[in-house]
Every structure is written in structure tokens, then in C-alpha cells.
Amino acid sequence: MYGFLPSYPPSMPMDTGRAPRRDATRNRERLLDAARRTFAQQGLDVPLEEVARAAGVSRTTLYRNFTTREELAAAVFEDNVARIERRAAELAGHPAAVIELFDFVLDLQLGHGGIAHMLSQAGVHWFTELAGRTAAAFIPLLDSGRKAGIVHPDVYVCDIILAYQMAEGAMDDFEGERRRESHDRIRAMLHRSLFVSR
Template sequence: MCVRIMASSLRRMSEDVQHTKRRDAARNRERLLTAAHRAFAEHGPGVAFEAIARAADVSRTTLYRNFATRQELAATVYEDNVARIEQHADALGERADGVVRLLDFVLDMQRDNRSLAHALSGADVAWLTGLSARTVSAFRPHLERGRAAGLVHPEVDVQDLMLAFPMAAGAMADDDVVHREQTDDRVRTLVHRALFTDRGRPG
């Protein structure tokens, strides 16, 4: 009886330890992603890998255990951004102007992650295609509602939206820091004019 009780106690202790390790690992990964978002935005694609570990307050061993290369980390940040787009699309519900708000959300994300595309050069095409398909799925119902409400030009389809994003990202990636804010505003205005009617564009 005592042996069984002791074995049961040891098993529970082992399970508790494993649970704590998994929780700590998940927390460290989240801290690394948060630090990476900020680091890529502030310092560009060439940011030192170890600097991200310091910003996340984790060891280099923990960093490399989670992400073997800078590109792998950048890819995870990019995938996290797509998940955020999906979550925001869901949160918008069935608003008629959901497509406008979702597009602005993505443009804000591109502005804040303007160097991320450079860090993803050479990424797997099939993987990028899959993430693009997820973004299309997030936008499609909002685009249809926006078109029905007269907020979107009748000829605009979801592929036009997808074409707008790399063009906007390319313009926002300009190294002219002095005029960056003006460039970002101009890009947003041009995208709005191309996609939305007067009713759909913010006043």
C-alpha cells in the first residue's frame, strides 16, 4: 500500500514538473516573439539574434532551442501576424465597413513591421502561399459585405486586395526616415482610392 501511495505521489510530482516546464517554455516563446516583433520593427532584418534574446530576458540557449535561425524567427513572427489578421477579422463581425477597417489594420501592421519581408527572403513558397490563402479567407466575407454596401469599387476583387499589400509594403520599406510618415500616409491614401468608393474612404 505504501509503495503504491509513494509511486502515485511521485507520478503527480513528475506531472507537475512537466506542466511547469511546458508553461515556462510557452511563456519564453511568447516573450521571444514579442521581442522579435519590436526588434525587427526598430532595427531591421539585420538585428543581432542575441539582442532579441536579451530583449526577451532569456538565454541564448533558450532562443536557439525555439528558433534555430533568424529566418525561422522572422517566419514565426510573420505567421503570428497572419493569425492576428484572422482574429481581427473575426472581431469585426458583420460590419459593412469591416473590409476598410481590416485593410487599415494590415497597413498598420506593415508599417510596424516594414523590414520583415527582407528577413523572409528565400522563404518556402508553399508556406507563403498557405499564409496568403488564410489572409484571403479572412478578407473575403468583409469584401463581399463592403461591395454590397457600396463601399468598395464594383470591379475590385480579393486578389486586388492581395496585390495592394506587397505594393504598399514596398513603398513603406523606403529608407527615407525623414519623410517616412508622409510616405506611409500617401500610400494609405492611394490604396484607399484604388479600392474604395467615396463612401468607403474615411473622411
């Protein structure tokens, strides 16, 4: 009846697949870390083979985990969203939490500029959900900041998201040190627009 199942000698336990799963998890983490670094250093057009090389894995392993550039970028974006959520939870209750979270996300954007734009252009179906999670992380901190008088009263979460879109568009034409300088000027401008000077 069960003749299609492999038979194992009593001394040989059936392989549960646990070790390969650990290896697969470790390889995926290496690839995400390598993608984060190479995207930041060389841009989103970096050859995927370079990502595999930076991760210390084969091209086969990379394509087993991520079949397209968009899929890899989406995984980096999702990991960033999880980091934003964790940071928002850590900052809850701090007087200037919304400003600190705003700067945290702006710094992530500096290192991974273009990912959100690429995913939205590619129509990746879970992009909207991830963007919604980012907005949701801001809402309680933004409400607290508004009540504390550190956020302009007419600023809402849609304005925060728009600010990031504007920042990304403004930095698109810059690379290297000029991108950092542009980023700093944009940060100061956005702070004036969103937050009350103390």
C-alpha cells in the first residue's frame, strides 16, 4: 500500500530536512545582507552574480531563493519594513519618537534608494501592503508628536509618505558624496516642513 515510500534501515533515521532548512535560512540571510550592501554601493543595476559573490553562495543558490531582481529587491524592502516596525516599537513613548523614526527611515532610503520606486513600477503585488505597514508604524508616533506640539497640526501620515517620495526623487540624480550632501539638505528641508522647531 505504501510501497512508494523509501525504506530506511533501522539504524538510519529518516531525513527530516531540518539541516537543509537551516542552511537555506542562512543562505537567504546572507543574500539579503549582500543585496543590501551591493545595492547601496553599486545601485540596483548591480549584476545578481555580484550579489551571490558578496554573499559567498553560488548563482544557483541565489536563483533558487530569488528568481528575479524584483523578487530580491522586494525581500530587502520587506526586511526594511520589519526593521521600521521594530524601531517604531522601541521608540514608543519617547518625546521625539516620530522625528527619530522619520530620520531612521530616511537613512534606510539613502542606502536603498530606488527600491520602492522599482517595485511600484514593476507592479509587485505585495508592495502596497508593505507600504501600508510602514504608514501604520508611524501613526501612533505621529499622533503623539502632534499632541506634544512637535509636529505641525496639519501633518498626517500621508504627508510623511509623500515626503519620502519627494526625497527619493530629489536624490535620484546624485551619487556618492553628492548624494549624501543632497540627503542632508533634503532632511533639513523636510524637518522644517513637518516638525515644529524648538
